[in-house]
Each structure stands twice: as C-alpha cells, then as structure tokens.
Amino acid sequence: MPRPPTKPALNPPFLPLAYLPSPRALPPTRLYPEKRPRRLSSAAVSVVASTSFSADPSAELRALCSHGQLAQALWLLESSAEPPDEDAYVALFRLCEWRRAVEPGLRACAHADDRHAWFGLRLGNAMLSMLVRFGETWQAWRVFAKMPERDVFSWNIMVGGYGKAGLLEEALDLYHRMMWAGVRPDVYTFPCVLRSCGGVPDWRMGREVHAHVLRFGFGGEVDVLNALMTMYAKCGDAVAARKVFDSMTVMDCISWNAMIAGHFENGECNTGMELFLTMLKDEVQPNLMTITSVTVASGLLSDISFAKEMHGLAVKRGFATDVAFCNSLIQMYASLGMMGQARTVFSRMDTRDAMSWTAMISGYEKNGFPDKALEVYALMEVNNVSPDDITIASALAACACLGRLDVGVKLHELAESKGFMSYIVVANALLEMYAKSKHIDKAIEVFKCMPEKDVVSWSSMIAGFCFNHRNFEALYYFRHMLADIKPNSVTFIAALAACAATGALRSGKEIHAHVLRHGIGSEGYLPNALIDLYVKCGQTGYAWAQFCVHGAKDVVSWNIMLAGFVAHGHGDTALSFFNQMVKTGECPDEVTFVALLCACSRGGMVSEGWELFHSMTEKYSIVPNLKHYACMVDLLSRVGQLAEAHNFINEMPIAPDAAVWGALLNGCRIHRHVELGELAAKYVLELEPNDSGYHVLLCDLYADAGRWDKLARVRKTMRDKGLDHDYGCSWVEVKGVVHAFLTDDESHPQIREINTVLEGIYERMKASGCAPVESHSPEDKEVSKDDIFCGHSERLAVAFGLINTAPGTLVSVTKNQYTCQSCHRILKMISNIVRRDIIVRDSNQLHHFKDGSCTCGDEGYA
Incomplete structure (x- = not known):
C-alpha cells in the first residue's frame, strides 16, 4: 500500500539560520508590497478584451505576457477569481524579470505565495531567477524554502544570488548543503562558488572546490578555469593561478585578462607585463579590460613611455571615451605624479562616475596636494555624486595632511550615515585624521568601536600617540598588538620613534630584535629609524654599527648620523663626515645644512659656517630657510659678534621668526648685552607671546646682568599669563x-x-x-x-x-x-x-x- 504524500517542510534540508531567518518568521506584509490593484482606463480594458481569445484566464494571461502588456497582465492576475496555472505565472515572472519591473514582480510573487502552499520546480525556478535578479535574496530564500523539489538550476540561482549580494560565506554554505543533498554541480555552479571563495578570500575552500572541479570532469571548461585563476589570484596565490593558466589547452581573452590582472593584484607587475607582451605576440586581441588593467600597472611601474603607448592603443581601438578606461588613465597618471595630465583626462570626460572623482581625490592626496584633493571633493558634492568608502577614506587622508578637523568631522558623520564605519579602510583613515589633528582621544574612541582591526589600524594608533607626544601609550599599544597581529615595518618605525623620544634604550633593543626575527631589517625607513634610536639614546657606537651595515644608505641615513655627531659635541667629526658623504656622491639637502651649521655654532667655527652657508646656494642650489638663518644668528651670537648677528637679521630676504630672534636673545644672555637682548625679546615675544621658554631666557639675561627690578617685572608678567608653572x-x-x-x-x-x-x-x-x-x-x-x-x-x-x-x-x-x-x-x-x-x-x-x-x-x- 503506497504511503500518502506528505506536505513538504517549509525549511530546506540545510540550516544557515545564523544568517537567515526562518520563512515563517518573515510575514508576507514585510516581504512584498501591499496588493493594491490599479484601475485600468477604458482604453486598457479594451486592449484586454481585444487580446482575450478564451474564457480561460490562464490563457489570457499568457497572451498578455507574450505581447509584453505587463500592466494589463497584472490587473488580470489580481482581478481573477481563480489563480492561473503554473505556465501563466512563469510567463508573468519572466516578463517582470526582462522588464526589471521590481514592484509588479513582487506583487505577482505575493499573489502566488497566497495561493500556493509550495511551489513546483518550474514555477519556483522562475520566481527565484526574478527575485535574485532584483537583489531580493530574503524573498528568494522564502521561495526556495517552499520548493519540495530543487534541481541544479535552483541551487545555482541561490548560490550566485547570495554571492552577488555580498553574502559570500552564506553562498559557500549553500554550496556545501547542495553537495550534501546529492545534487551534482554543473559548469555554471563552479564560477559562482569560486567568485565567493575569492571574495572572502578563502584559499582552503577554493582548493576544495578545485578538487570538485576535477572530480566532476570540468577541468577542461574555459569558464571554470578562468574562475579558478581569478580565485587563486584574489587569495594571493599567483603561483597556483599561473599553473591553472599554463595547463589550459584552450584560452579566450578572459583567460589572459584573469592571469594578467592576477599578477598585477599580487604585486608582480613586471611578470604581468611580460604576459601581456606574450598575449600580443600570440596575436590575441586585447579588449577594454586588458588595456585598462595594463594601463594602471604601467603607472605603478613608473614606465611613462609604455603608459603613453597604452593610451595610444586605447584611442586606436576606440576605448578613449570609455569611463572605466578614463578612470584607469587618471590612476596611471596619478601614479606617475603627472596630475596635470590626469586633470586633463578628467576634464575631457563626458560622463564621470564615483570612481572618476575618487581617482582624482586620491591622486592629489598621494602626490602632496591635499588642498586640491579637498577642492575636488567639494566639487563632487556640488555635482551630487555620492561618494563611496574609498572616496571618503581619500578625503580623510587629505584632511589629515592639512589638519582640517572641520571637514574630517563632517566626513565622519557622512561615513556613519552611509554605513561605512564597518569598512576598515574608512575607520583607519579616521584614526589617522584625528591623530594628526591632535584629537587622539577621539581616535581612541573610533579604534575601540572598530569591529575588526588590522596592522594598519594598530600602526596608525601607535604613530598617532607618538605624534601627540604620548609615547608611553604608543609602547603600551605596541605590546598589546603583538599578542594578536604581526607588525610590519611601519609599526616598528612608530614604536622605535616612541623609544627614541623617551630614551627607552632597552625597549628599543627588544624591538630591534623583533625586527631581525621578522627579517625586515632593511625595509624602507626602518634602518634609519634604528640609527635614530641609538643616536638619541646616546649610543653612537651602536648607531655607527647600524649605519655601516645599512646597505642602501640615503641622505636621511647620513643626516641622522651627522646630527648624532653634532648632538654629542663632535663638530669636527661632523664636518669630516660631511666631506665623506659628498665623496660618496650623496647630495646633501636642507636638513644636512641645518646639522652642519649647528655643528659650527656649537664649535665656534665662524669661517666654516659662512663657507657652508654660501655653498648652499652657490654649489648645491639650496635656498636657505628660517632654520638656516637661525643657525647663522646663533653662530654669530655665541662667539660674541652680536652686532653682525643683528645686521644679518636685518638683511634677511625673508621675515625672521621667533627662533631667529630667540637665537640673538640667547647670545645676548651669554654675553650680557641687555639693550640688544631687550630688542630681541621685544620681537620674539610679539611673535610667541605665550612661550615660557623665551620668558625664562629673558629672566636669565636680567639675572646674569643683575637687573633685579626688570627680572621681577618679567616674572610678574609670567604669573599673570599663567606661564610660571614648571611642567618639566x-x-x-x-x-x-x-x-x-x-x-x-x-x-x-x-x-x-x-x-x-x-x-x-x-x-x-x-x-x-x-x-x-x-x-x-x-x-x-x-x-x-x-x-x-x-x-x-x-x-x-x-x-x-x-x-x-x-x-x-x-x-x-x-x-x-x-x-x-x-x-x-x-x-x-x-x-x-x-x-x-x-x-x-x-x-x-x-x-x-x-x-x-x-x-x-x-x-x-x-
């Protein structure tokens, strides 16, 4: 005796309920719009009558759909006493999907949902296809739950739909449930799953899917292999991606694009360029995507000639007006520092999207024009273009450079309103902006609220504490970071700066040991940061040893050692070291001459000081700035040439600042020249009226000269200004x-x-x-x-x-x-x-x- 049919369960045979509610928990009124049949005009009614060839409403509905008359079909559906058959529903759903008519489609879904306890395979698949196309994944889940029978097409729609909606881990979970349900995947399943693996990224899951590809015999399908290459590239495994590429017997342009872009994404720009040249050699015609990715990479490689060739090739192939290509051109020129050309491309664009504006904002910020970056952002707002997370992050970076807290706070509010605070790139940019705007406590608030933190987040906080002279907190955060995240060279540089500022030599040596253990002792500025640590902690021997092992010395390395010799009172050694620097071919900069003039000042070497000062313009084409003039005034003042120092100030081509007048004041204190010292104090206190150091210097001048009445007046002024407190x-x-x-x-x-x-x-x-x-x-x-x-x-x-x-x-x-x-x-x-x-x-x-x-x-x- 056959068993009676049982009503299928509303829930499918898998349970991703950590992410998705049960269909019963979703009331229909929240899923679909309220059903409000619209009254048709008499003309529309006549059209319906004219297209009706049968009393069968299902046949009438199919006829209306075949003629593309969506409004009449929907009216007929909602006004009929009996529901149409499955074929009529399928025709209506396909028409809604083709027209991208979201509201009518959801109304039709609500109608079908009210009249069906469960959906047949053909009807359910039609509904799934439409709902996923509309991005209505929750409604698609409800329909999927009411399907007693599902084929591979049903699963493919759901897996692909969840992936497109950004629910990548849920899409992978659906794929696992599909395999457990015994449904055999097809050639369309794997590209959907692999896209989700690359988006997470989940390398282990990608390897598992790769094994499934081979097991089910799809190892020769071009679309599947293209998706495999992309997945491996996004997971950072360019080697595995290249193995897939090399194993392909048949390739299309997408294959070449996937592999070339994979090399670029993993920092292998030269390898990607070589593969692009091989593509041209094999007479494979590049398309827009190829040229776009290669254009951006040529900018990263600083290859101007090749970049111009790509620009010409794009014009020749008719891509010059394409928005995506123009965006890549802007990025390329920005990478090359050619913002004039980038601005020209941007200005000539007929249509601009958010990426176009973002490329200009980011380009200006990274090339040292943060003011222009904010101007472009303001223009973007005027044009009512909605910014994305990268736009806001780039604008925040410009605010950090300029200290524009006012604009930064507005961007913070905008990021919160758009839901971008969960994007780590935005949160990291906020940390830097608040830290550089000297609102480190606000940065701490943002940091504590971040759902996840990466090495950039921790490094930004550590560097921010250093910037705000809270070095102990910087070291505290560094030690806490080590428990969870591997630091990079930027992290170590910030931590070493904190050690140098506090004289924490032993902690600095421990960090040096970490650097050696991680094998990054030669990365970027890190060797210079180690030299600076030992110099500032008074360990010139360690500093010299670090300088000697530093293979790629730059002008900064020489300057740090030069400043170290000066700080330790070795002026003669500093001058000899400078001569050695010049002999090696290293060109000095402004900082070099500040250290050299300081050495002459503290060593009383007047003739050497004048010679170096004149050589700046005559030999090295360096225009002296206020620091150089202050050093020369200090040199002349310390040796007692006060009148010459005063005349030197009066003949300066730029207005002297407080440091210049302060140097003269200090010289007057040393040599007890009260009258000239009072003149210097007058100017310096006009420029820095609340600087306690200059007030103390004037007090010392009066004390050394025995002018007790004037000393009392200065001290009273300090008390009145609240400058008499010693915060040492x-x-x-x-x-x-x-x-x-x-x-x-x-x-x-x-x-x-x-x-x-x-x-x-x-x-x-x-x-x-x-x-x-x-x-x-x-x-x-x-x-x-x-x-x-x-x-x-x-x-x-x-x-x-x-x-x-x-x-x-x-x-x-x-x-x-x-x-x-x-x-x-x-x-x-x-x-x-x-x-x-x-x-x-x-x-x-x-x-x-x-x-x-x-x-x-x-x-x-x-």
Whole structure:
C-alpha cells in the first residue's frame, strides 16, 4: 500500500539560520508590497478584451505576457477569481524579470505565495531567477524554502544570488548543503562558488572546490578555469593561478585578462607585463579590460613611455571615451605624479562616475596636494555624486595632511550615515585624521568601536600617540598588538620613534630584535629609524654599527648620523663626515645644512659656517630657510659678534621668526648685552607671546646682568599669563622599565632614597669644596640645599638612575624642556663625584656629562 504524500517542510534540508531567518518568521506584509490593484482606463480594458481569445484566464494571461502588456497582465492576475496555472505565472515572472519591473514582480510573487502552499520546480525556478535578479535574496530564500523539489538550476540561482549580494560565506554554505543533498554541480555552479571563495578570500575552500572541479570532469571548461585563476589570484596565490593558466589547452581573452590582472593584484607587475607582451605576440586581441588593467600597472611601474603607448592603443581601438578606461588613465597618471595630465583626462570626460572623482581625490592626496584633493571633493558634492568608502577614506587622508578637523568631522558623520564605519579602510583613515589633528582621544574612541582591526589600524594608533607626544601609550599599544597581529615595518618605525623620544634604550633593543626575527631589517625607513634610536639614546657606537651595515644608505641615513655627531659635541667629526658623504656622491639637502651649521655654532667655527652657508646656494642650489638663518644668528651670537648677528637679521630676504630672534636673545644672555637682548625679546615675544621658554631666557639675561627690578617685572608678567608653572618631566629607563618624574615630584615610591642620595652628594660636594654659589636674587648670598637640589625633574631622574643601576653604568635621561644653568652645573659635578657617565637629552640638545665636563662645551651655560 503506497504511503500518502506528505506536505513538504517549509525549511530546506540545510540550516544557515545564523544568517537567515526562518520563512515563517518573515510575514508576507514585510516581504512584498501591499496588493493594491490599479484601475485600468477604458482604453486598457479594451486592449484586454481585444487580446482575450478564451474564457480561460490562464490563457489570457499568457497572451498578455507574450505581447509584453505587463500592466494589463497584472490587473488580470489580481482581478481573477481563480489563480492561473503554473505556465501563466512563469510567463508573468519572466516578463517582470526582462522588464526589471521590481514592484509588479513582487506583487505577482505575493499573489502566488497566497495561493500556493509550495511551489513546483518550474514555477519556483522562475520566481527565484526574478527575485535574485532584483537583489531580493530574503524573498528568494522564502521561495526556495517552499520548493519540495530543487534541481541544479535552483541551487545555482541561490548560490550566485547570495554571492552577488555580498553574502559570500552564506553562498559557500549553500554550496556545501547542495553537495550534501546529492545534487551534482554543473559548469555554471563552479564560477559562482569560486567568485565567493575569492571574495572572502578563502584559499582552503577554493582548493576544495578545485578538487570538485576535477572530480566532476570540468577541468577542461574555459569558464571554470578562468574562475579558478581569478580565485587563486584574489587569495594571493599567483603561483597556483599561473599553473591553472599554463595547463589550459584552450584560452579566450578572459583567460589572459584573469592571469594578467592576477599578477598585477599580487604585486608582480613586471611578470604581468611580460604576459601581456606574450598575449600580443600570440596575436590575441586585447579588449577594454586588458588595456585598462595594463594601463594602471604601467603607472605603478613608473614606465611613462609604455603608459603613453597604452593610451595610444586605447584611442586606436576606440576605448578613449570609455569611463572605466578614463578612470584607469587618471590612476596611471596619478601614479606617475603627472596630475596635470590626469586633470586633463578628467576634464575631457563626458560622463564621470564615483570612481572618476575618487581617482582624482586620491591622486592629489598621494602626490602632496591635499588642498586640491579637498577642492575636488567639494566639487563632487556640488555635482551630487555620492561618494563611496574609498572616496571618503581619500578625503580623510587629505584632511589629515592639512589638519582640517572641520571637514574630517563632517566626513565622519557622512561615513556613519552611509554605513561605512564597518569598512576598515574608512575607520583607519579616521584614526589617522584625528591623530594628526591632535584629537587622539577621539581616535581612541573610533579604534575601540572598530569591529575588526588590522596592522594598519594598530600602526596608525601607535604613530598617532607618538605624534601627540604620548609615547608611553604608543609602547603600551605596541605590546598589546603583538599578542594578536604581526607588525610590519611601519609599526616598528612608530614604536622605535616612541623609544627614541623617551630614551627607552632597552625597549628599543627588544624591538630591534623583533625586527631581525621578522627579517625586515632593511625595509624602507626602518634602518634609519634604528640609527635614530641609538643616536638619541646616546649610543653612537651602536648607531655607527647600524649605519655601516645599512646597505642602501640615503641622505636621511647620513643626516641622522651627522646630527648624532653634532648632538654629542663632535663638530669636527661632523664636518669630516660631511666631506665623506659628498665623496660618496650623496647630495646633501636642507636638513644636512641645518646639522652642519649647528655643528659650527656649537664649535665656534665662524669661517666654516659662512663657507657652508654660501655653498648652499652657490654649489648645491639650496635656498636657505628660517632654520638656516637661525643657525647663522646663533653662530654669530655665541662667539660674541652680536652686532653682525643683528645686521644679518636685518638683511634677511625673508621675515625672521621667533627662533631667529630667540637665537640673538640667547647670545645676548651669554654675553650680557641687555639693550640688544631687550630688542630681541621685544620681537620674539610679539611673535610667541605665550612661550615660557623665551620668558625664562629673558629672566636669565636680567639675572646674569643683575637687573633685579626688570627680572621681577618679567616674572610678574609670567604669573599673570599663567606661564610660571614648571611642567618639566624627565624619563629614565631602568631594567627595561621607563620611570617618569615631574618637577618637585614626591609621588615616586623611592622618593626618600632619592632625597637621601641627593643629600649625600651635596655633603660630598661641600666637603670637596666644589659646592657652587649661584644667585638669582640680590638677597641670596649663601648657597643652600634648596638652591642646589631644587627638585627639577632631571635631577630626580639622575638620582633614581644612580640608585638602581650598577656602578659604572651609564645613566641616560630624557627631558621635555631646556636644562637650566643650575642643573647643568650640578650634573657636571655629580658626574665627577660618582665617576659615572650621565646623558641628559633635553628639548634643545644632548648633554653627555663625564668627569665634571659636558660635551656641549658649556655653550649657553657660561
């Protein structure tokens, strides 16, 4: 006795319910538009009557569909008392799909859904095809769930539809369920699945599908092999993609395009170009896609002649007006730095899409014209072109360069309204924009809300903390990053900069070890960052060793070492090193001459300084900037040529800034020239009225000259402006831990031991007769502990270092401000008493104290 037929389950034999709701959970009113039959005009009714050749509504409906009369067919469907047969429904759905009539199609679906408990294979497939074409994947799921029978076409529609909708992992899950259901895939299945594998990307799943291709005998199908190549290329496996390509016995233009583009996507531009030339040699005619991808690659290779050849070939083949090709031309010229030509192509375009605008914005930003990038973005808004995620990211990068927080905040709001905050490229651009706009706390908020973070996200935060002088947080984030993500060279450069800024030598050496372990010690700026670390931590030996092993030295490498020699007071060595640099053929730049003039200034080498200054324009065609003029004023002022320095300022071809007048003020303090010093102070305080450093310099001038009444007035002015607070902070690294000290800091756990050490050193200084007598007030004639151990942060840091390091060990301290005269004298004496080398790198220069002397030669402290 045969079993009675059972009602098919509404759910299909798979359960991707983590992503999709059950069909029963989707009420029809949310799936389809409300059914509102429209009243037809009398003319339309007559058309219906004229096309009716039978009382059968199904036959009438098929006839209307065959004549393309969609409105009449829909009216007939919704006004008939009985539902039409399956063929009539299929005809109507195909007409809606062909016309891309979304609203009528959904109304027809709602009508069929109300009258059918489940759908037959032919009807269900017609509905699936239409709904997927409309992008209505949720409705397609409901129809699919009500199909008791499904063939490979049904599964192909669903797998391809989910892939096109961006639901890539769900598409792969559907493919697995299809295999488990015992449905044999066909030649159309695999391209859909492989596109999803490449989009995820999921290399392992792609390999599994490749095995299925071979098992089911589709290894010779060109379309399938083309999809395989594309999948491997998008998964970063260009070798496997090339193996597929080389195994093909029959190729079409798409095959060549897929492989050429695959090489380009994986950074193998030269290999891709060679394959393109082979394609031409084999007389395979390139199409628009070929020329577009090769055009972009020629820009990346900086091959201008080849790029122009491709432009000419495109014009010859009639592609010059195509939007996609014009976009690739803009990208090519932008990659070559030829923004004038890119602008010409852009201006001549009859039609522009979002990618056209984005290419111009990105091109201007990457070529150092962020202001023009924002101008193009503003013009894009005027033209009512909707930006995509790449557009917003490029505009945010321009805002970061210019510090345009106002525009950046608006872009942030736009990204949120468009749902782009989940795009990691937009979130990373926001991190950089807020960090460079000095709103690092806002960057932290964005970072914490990011659903996923990559190496760029972490690197942006670490570099952002460094940019905002929050170096300890930079190192904290770096250590947390190591637990989850492998850092790249940019990450290491930012972390090394944080170590250099805080004098964290041991942490820097640990990062150096990480660099060597990852095998990227020669990438980009990283070798220079290592040299800079050791120079700023006072380790010239390590810096020199790193410089010597650096194979591809550039001008930056030479400049860092040059600045290191100058900072350590080795002016003669710096000049010799410069001569060696020139002999190797390395051309100096503006930074080189800043370091050289500083060396001459601190060494009192006036004639050498003038010679170098004149050689800038005469020999190297470098126009001096304000930093060079400030160095020359400092050189003349330090040796006592104050009148010459003043005349030099008056004859400058550009307006002097605060640094230039400040150099003259410092020289007047050294040589106690009050009148000229007051003139310099007048100009410098007009330019920088709230700079406490220049006020202190003027105070020192009056104190050294004994002008106590004027000193009192300057101090009162500082109090009125709120500049009398000492925000000095010093750092010292002990056993891999960086300890920070503020002025008059009493919070450190070892403060009692620190004070005891300072008191013991003071007693030894008194016993040896070297206790200094210093006075900044007419009433202060006697020296006391309060005068010498004033609580300045560098003294506390040095004392802490002496306590917690072995005898003979170097103590290295970093300070955020200028080291005062009193501290300079005291630290020289401490180095002599304890027989220890002490390095203090302040905001102005590096001081290496040894045996009672300093490498700065007491310049500025006399």
